[in-house]
Amino acid sequence: MKKRIKIKFKNLAVLIIASIAALVILHDIYYVSVYSWISKITYSWTWYGFISFIVCVGILDLCCDYLFNYEK
16 A cells, blocks of 8 residues: 655645745845856845845745744
């Protein structure tokens, strides 16, 4: 008999949200640091970019806490 794998859709949704937050963080860091070296144009934070970066860091922290402490 094969064991059926149960997918918990709440965990899947949290994982998708965490992935999106991580991609936004990587995008912001790329444009502020790496892209400036490549294009020789200095980019800096806008208020929208800085606030979205901070919000995504918070969301990613909450998602990681939820996923790593799920079994406990």
